[in-house]
Amino acid sequence: MVRVVTERELLDHIALDLSAVEDVERGFAELDKGNATVPPIMMIPVPHLDAEVDIKAAYIKGLPMLAVKVASGFFRNPEKGLPSQSGQMVVIDAETGFLQGVLLDNGYLTQVRTGAAGAVAAKYLAPKDCANAGVVGAGAQARFQMRALALIRDIRTIRSFSLDSDDVRDAYTRDMERELGVKVITAASVEEVVRESSIVVTTTPSRRPFLKAAWLHPGLHITSMGADAEEKQELEGAVAGAVNILACDLKAQSTRLGELRSALRDGAITAETPIFELGAFVNGKHPGRTDEQQVTMCDLTGVGVQDTMISLRAYAIAQEKGLGVEIG
Amino acid sequence: MVRVVTERELLDHIALDLSAVEDVERGFAELDKGNATVPPIMMIPVPHLDAEVDIKAAYIKGLPMLAVKVASGFFRNPEKGLPSQSGQMVVIDAETGFLQGVLLDNGYLTQVRTGAAGAVAAKYLAPKDCANAGVVGAGAQARFQMRALALIRDIRTIRSFSLDSDDVRDAYTRDMERELGVKVITAASVEEVVRESSIVVTTTPSRRPFLKAAWLHPGLHITSMGADAEEKQELEGAVAGAVNILACDLKAQSTRLGELRSALRDGAITAETPIFELGAFVNGKHPGRTDEQQVTMCDLTGVGVQDTMISLRAYAIAQEKGLGVEIG
Numbered sequence: 081m082v083r084v085v086t087e088r089e090l091l092d093h094i095a096l097d098l099s100a101v102e103d104v105e106r107g108f109a110e111l112d113k114g115n116a117t118v119p120p121i122m123m124i125p126v127p128h129l130d131a132e133v134d135i136k137a138a139y140i141k142g143l144p145m146l147a148v149k150v151a152s153g154f155f156r157n158p159e160k161g162l163p164s165q166s167g168q169m170v171v172i173d174a175e176t177g178f179l180q181g182v183l184l185d186n187g188y189l190t191q192v193r194t195g196a197a198g199a200v201a202a203k204y205l206a207p208k209d210c211a212n213a214g215v216v217g218a219g220a221q222a223r224f225q226m227r228a229l230a231l232i233r234d235i236r237t238i239r240s241f242s243l244d245s246d247d248v249r250d251a252y253t254r255d256m257e258r259e260l261g262v263k264v265i266t267a268a269s270v271e272e273v274v275r276e277s278s279i280v281v282t283t284t285p286s287r288r289p290f291l292k293a294a295w296l297h298p299g300l301h302i303t304s305m306g307a308d309a310e311e312k313q314e315l316e317g318a319v320a321g322a323v324n325i326l327a328c329d330l331k332a333q334s335t336r337l338g339e340l341r342s343a344l345r346d347g348a349i350t351a352e353t354p355i356f357e358l359g360a361f362v363n364g365k366h367p368g369r370t371d372e373q374q375v376t377m378c379d380l381t382g383v384g385v386q387d388t389m390i391s392l393r394a395y396a397i398a399q400e401k402g403l404g405v406e407i408g
Numbered sequence: 409m410v411r412v413v414t415e416r417e418l419l420d421h422i423a424l425d426l427s428a429v430e431d432v433e434r435g436f437a438e439l440d441k442g443n444a445t446v447p448p449i450m451m452i453p454v455p456h457l458d459a460e461v462d463i464k465a466a467y468i469k470g471l472p473m474l475a476v477k478v479a480s481g482f483f484r485n486p487e488k489g490l491p492s493q494s495g496q497m498v499v500i501d502a503e504t505g506f507l508q509g510v511l512l513d514n515g516y517l518t519q520v521r522t523g524a525a526g527a528v529a530a531k532y533l534a535p536k537d538c539a540n541a542g543v544v545g546a547g548a549q550a551r552f553q554m555r556a557l558a559l560i561r562d563i564r565t566i567r568s569f570s571l572d573s574d575d576v577r578d579a580y581t582r583d584m585e586r587e588l589g590v591k592v593i594t595a596a597s598v599e600e601v602v603r604e605s606s607i608v609v610t611t612t613p614s615r616r617p618f619l620k621a622a623w624l625h626p627g628l629h630i631t632s633m634g635a636d637a638e639e640k641q642e643l644e645g646a647v648a649g650a651v652n653i654l655a656c657d658l659k660a661q662s663t664r665l666g667e668l669r670s671a672l673r674d675g676a677i678t679a680e681t682p683i684f685e686l687g688a689f690v691n692g693k694h695p696g697r698t699d700e701q702q703v704t705m706c707d708l709t710g711v712g713v714q715d716t717m718i719s720l721r722a723y724a725i726a727q728e729k730g731l732g733v734e735i736g
Contacts, residue, residue: 082512084412086736122450124465124474126502133500135463135476137452146452148463150476150498152505166506168498170478172461174454177480178494182510184410184736407412407733408512 083181085394085404090185093401094394096195096227103393104196105203105362107140107385108329112359115141118330118384121337130155138384139174146174147391149384151190155285165190169391181395181404193390194382195224197329197358198281198303201378202232204361204368205327206279206301211236213262214277216270216291216314218242218252221283221305229279230260239276241267242284271295274302282306282314289342293318298373305380307338315339317346320353320377325369327356327378329386338381411509413722413732418513421729422722424520424527424555431721432524433531433690435468435713436657440687443469446658446712449665458483466712467502474502475719477712479518493518497719509723509732521718522710523552525657525686526609526631529706530560532689532696533655534607534629539564541590542605544598544619544642546570546580549611549633557607558588567604569595570612599623602630610634610642617670621646626701633708635666643667645674648681648705653697655684655706657714666709 094100110116122135131154139146151167158164167190171181183189202210210233215222218240226238238256242249253264267273274280274295282291284306291302293316302323306314320326320343328334334355335341343349358378361368369376398404422428438444450463459482467474479495486492495518499509511517530538538561543550546568554566566584570577581592595601602608602623610619612634619630621644630651634642648654648671656662662683663669671677686706689696697704726732 084510084735117453117455119450119452122447122463122465124447124467124476125445126467126474126505127445128469129503131505133465133467133474133476133505135450135465137450137461137463139452139454139461141456146454146461148452148461148478150500150507152500154503154505157504160504162504162506164505166504168507170496170498172478172480175457175482176485176488176490176494177454177459177461177482177492178490179478179496179512179514182412184507186507405733405735408414 081406081408082179083398083404083406085181085183085398087184087186087188089403090183090188090394093397093403094189094192096192096224098231100192100390100393101196101199101231103389104193104386105200107389108200108359109362110140111383111385112357112363116385136384136387138388140385140388143392144174145171145180145392145395147171147388149387151187169387171391171395181398183391183394189390189394191220191224193386194221194305195228197380197386198225198305199228199232200358201303201327201380202229202279205325205376205378206233207299207369207372210279212239212277214239214273214280215283216241216273217283218244218248219283222252223255225281225283225305226256226260235262237263237265239265239267239273241270241273284314285312286314287311289313289316291315291319293322296322296375298375301376303378303380304339308381309337310341313339313342317343317348321348322375323377324374325356325376326353327358329358329380330383331355331357333381333383334379339379409734410507410736411726411732411734413509413511413726415512415514415516417731418511418516418722421725421731422517422520424523424552426559428520428718428721429524429527429559431717432521432714433528435717436528436687437690438468439711439713440685440691444713464712464715466716468713468716471720472502473499473508473720473723475499475716477715479515497715499719499723509726511719511722517718517722519548519552521714522549522633523556525708525714526553526633527556527560528686529631529655529708530557530607533653533704533706534561535627535697535700538607540567540605542567542601542608543611544569544601545611546572546576547611550580551583553609553611553633554584554588563590565591565593567593567595567601569598569601612642613640614642615639617641617644619643619647621650624650624703626703629704631706631708632667636709637665638669641667641670645671645676649676650703651705652702653684653704654681655686657686657708658711659683659685661709661711662707667707
C-alpha cells in the first residue's frame, strides 16, 4: 500500500518549526560525515518553454527510507496566471526499494526545507543580535527565510527590497508583520537593506548580481539562496572574497550552480579558498561565528539530503496522523 | 487533480500489443531526430544492500507530457521472499510542469516497454523466418521478449535455457506454450539455443559472458537486454565484432553500461565501428537487415524515451477509461 498525501494535508500538518530545522540540520551532519549518497541533480530541460524538471535525491545511511523529489520550474507559467514552481516527492523504503508514499506537496516541502537550511546557516553564522534583519525579494522564500530566522534569533524589523509590484510588497509587509510580530520597512534599495541590517537573506531568481561587496560591514551575515543554476547570480563575486567565513550547503553544487561559481569565475575566490559546508558547523569541525565583528556568507543551492529529511518527516507525521489515502 | 493508477489496473488495461510497440518505436524515432532530451540515468546506490534506485526520464518535443521513472533494484530482496525489482512512473504536463499522474505500476510498464524495444529490434533486424526462436533466462523478460517477438514474426518453437530451478523452467514452458501456442524446448546449453535458433534473446542479469562468438551462424539475430550496468555482461565481446549489423537503443548508454562497453573494452569493436541506434532504422537512415544471411545484434539498455512513451500511453488509456483515483 502506498500512502498518497495531498498538498492541503501537508500545509496543515507540516510546519517550518524547530523540529523541522533539527531534521534538516541532521541531514547536513550526515552529509558531512560521509553517510549520504547524493547523486548530481538530474535536469530535464524543456527548452522552448524556458522550463525544466529537476530531480534531487539522497540516501542517508541508517535512515529507513530515502526520497526522490521531482520539481518543475516553468518560468513562463506566470504569463498564464500559473505558478512557475511545482513538485512532489516520493518516499521509498531503503530496505526493500518499495514505494511507501507519494507527497503531493506541490513544492511546499521544498519551501520548508529551504527555509530550514536558512535557519541552520543563521544558527552557526549570524551574529547574536539580528534585531535588524533584511531580505531581498518578496516571494515565498522571502517569507520562509524570515520565519526560519525568527526561530533562531530575535528579530524586530525586517528591511525589505523587491522589484515586485506594490501589491506584492504590501502583502509581504502585512503577512510578516502579522505573523512574526515585527515591523517591516520597505527599503529604497538593496544597498539600504545591506547597510542597515545585521543579517540579509537574498531570495531572488536574479541573473544579474545586485548585492555589492562595497556595502559589507562588520558583523554582517548574508545567506544567498536564489542561485541554483549556472545563469543565476545574486551577489557580486567579490562578496565571497571579502568575508571572514565562507559557507555553503554542498561545495560540489555551490561551485557549479551557486554563488561560489560566479565568485570562482570572477577570481574573487580560488580552489584554495577555505569553504565550509553547513555540516562542518553542525559536527563541530568548524566553530562557526566566533566574533560579532566577523563578516560571514552562506550560499544555499538546495541539497537532496534536505529533501530526504523533510520527506521522511512528512511521511512519518502522515503515518502517525493517518493523513492521505492508502492505494495499491 | 492527480490521477493515481494502481498496478492491478495497469496490468488489466495496458498490454504489450502492436500499438504499444508503435509508441515505443516512435520514441526511438524522435530520439534519432534529436527531438528528445534524455539526461543520463540518475543512480542512488544503497551500497550495504547491493541495491540502487535508478531514475530515467525523457522529454520528447511535441508531446503533451513527459515522464520520470523511479525504479528500484534491491538484489537481496529474494532472500526475504520479495521481488528485487519495483518502480513507478510520474507523468508531468510538458506545458506547465504540473504533475498529472502517478502510475503505481511496480515495474510492469518497464516490462512492457522493454519487451516493445525487443519487438522494434526484431522488426528491423530479425530474419523473416523466426520459426525457431531462442531465449536465455526464464524470468519476466524471457516472457515479454517472446510475446514481443510473436507480434512481429511467426514463431513455432522457443528453445529455452536458464539456470533457474526446474519449477521456474516448467512454469516458463507451460505459460509460453499456453499463451503463444508454441512448443517450448528446454535446451541443454546456451550453445544449443544459439546453434538451433534464427533469433536469440538474452534476458539475464549475468555478470559473466555466456554467449560465444564461435556459435554465431548465418542469418542469426541476437537481442541482448540483460546488461544495463557496468558489471553486467551476457555476450562475449567478440560477438559485437563479428556481426554484419551492430545496433543498440542508445549508443551513449550502451557503450557505457551495456554489451558495447564490454566489446569496446575487449577491443572487439572500436570508436570507429559503425553502430546504429534503433531510431535510425525507424527513420529509414539505415535499411536494417537486407539479406537473410546477415548476422545482426542489438543491445538494449533501456532508454528514458521508452518510459515516457509507455507512461503517456498508460496515462491516456487511464484517462479514457477513468482508471485510478483523482487526488489533490
